[in-house]
Amino acid sequence: MTKRTGRRRILYLAASFFSIIVFLFLVGSAGYVLLSHPKSPLPDHWNPLRDLSVTAPVTPVTSYQLTRALADEALCRGTLSDAGVTFDAMEDLTIDPNCGIVGRGLLSGLTIARVDPVETSCTTTLRLAMWEHHVVQPAARDAFGSGVAKLRHIGSYNCRRMRTAQGENSRWSSHARADSIDIIGVELTDGRNLTLLEDWQGTGSKALFLRHIWRGACDWFRVVLSPDFNHLHADHFHLQGPGWGYCR
Template structure:
């Protein structure tokens, strides 16, 4: 009995490994949304495997491009750019979607997160709060060769913007022309606009690694910072 208890962890790991191999090889068929090795589907309802699939996309440029190509986000691939001094980008696209103008460069994995956020958070939230879609997402840009705000001197940490791995969203234009702005509407805590902004901020935390709002610090008083960097933060 004691020997069996000692072997149990090894047997469990072996069983998990065999199950993973069977799923990956196709010997066991399950619906793609419940198969961790099936590609992410941006339009499919998120579930417990979504974060894992996003992580796979981040580590596999070819998979990322395939996933993004099946989304509705208008984009074109751009060559890698080593700008030196810790700046530039790899595996990036130019997002030229009219809903996200003007065009900007973003890593493929961040663009997938953007497409997920748009599909599963932004669109439904605008219908709930305003009864109409967002016509245009207004932003302050993505790529900028700079440090984290406030960081200076030798050894200062580069911002995710320096890698085209972040986007700063400043507001939204609704179909009827009304504008919802982070700077103006976030402080109006009891307003419909503020409730909408907080909902889309909270939803972004599910798809981006770091989501920073005016609740984080004064430097973000006029935008939502969205990135797929190394550190998780939702403020």
Template sequence: MTTARAATILLLLVVAACAPRQLPQLPPPPVVAPSGDLRLWPNRDAIQSACLNDLAATGAEFELIAQAQPGKGGCTLVNGVRLIRTGVPLNRPVEVTCPLALRLMQFEREVMQPEALRVFGKPLGSINHAGGFNCKRMTGNGARISEHGHGRAIDIWGFTLADGTRISIADHFRARGREGDFLRQVSRQACRYFSVVLGPNADASHAKHFHWDISQWKRCGA
């Protein structure tokens, strides 16, 4: 072998050793994402995805839940989420539709929190509810399914301020002073955000809580 040929072979071996090796293609890693991350649910329809994107953008904490099968009473939960907190925690997670969760988030940010700061000089610490999705009939009209039966309603019994002060509809709605002022103002403003607003001024069935829903009907019983 000539010196020139040997040098060429040596050069080719050095180049081959330095060249990057082709690695086998690996499957993508599993997605580990925070609750509410839309990558976990890539097949949602466009409307639902838009709502979830809007809800996630607000900073709300939530989990996506499977669509509930129709129950014996015709109750369903479509486009549902388990809402854990808006800008503040809920006393416990609540299952509602994404549109209702988004509306509640907007109402907390635009009305409830500013009102708490105005009246008490302190922010809200939590929103205390008595339930969202619940298969039951409408109060006063047993022939119709309640909006709770479709996750389009939520019942609120009170609030807690950041310093631990508790405010309840049952104890303070008709009271004089800051607590009553706050609750009555929140109830009135709710009519701009929700379709049906019921409370102590509406009927005896809502003497101890607010009912807010996004049904096709319209009633302001604040």
């Protein structure tokens, strides 16, 4: 191969590489314009540039939209309001570096189910609303032909350290920042009540329903603990937002 031929080949490869870069840039730009246009033909729940809707169908884009809403308090509150969730704004609570609530509010109603009023964070409420709408309500309709009228809980915020089977841990609980909520059961719209303490064990419809919604909670919370975890959780689900990912 002569020097001239070698230079020609290098120039050809460089030109080809530049052409590919330009092509990808144009395709990306066209895609962005298509996605960001107010009249984009792509449904919002498939569009990563659109905000999360709690009641929209779940798609591969939902996780990204949820992450963005969790990181922006104003967006989080707006998303809850659009879904009809009753989450009355309260001033942030600051006790010390370990205890307090950022994005604080009083939760009393989800998309359908009501809850006894509880102080918690916007992020915990948003995760709970996604679980209620996409897991709990459909599972109840499938299992019992009835929706869930009420989610029963035993609180969210609690300025305390972690509790383990061996006693109190030196680490602070996620409850100390209202990053979790404990659910003890549900009340169906037909009046029936299900509790983890009484209905978790067995193979009947109530136990199967509770295990189904436990597994489904793992799609919306990073740490989910059930009665199978230890005796401290015999009567409730521990649903926690932050964490490395644990479902037991």
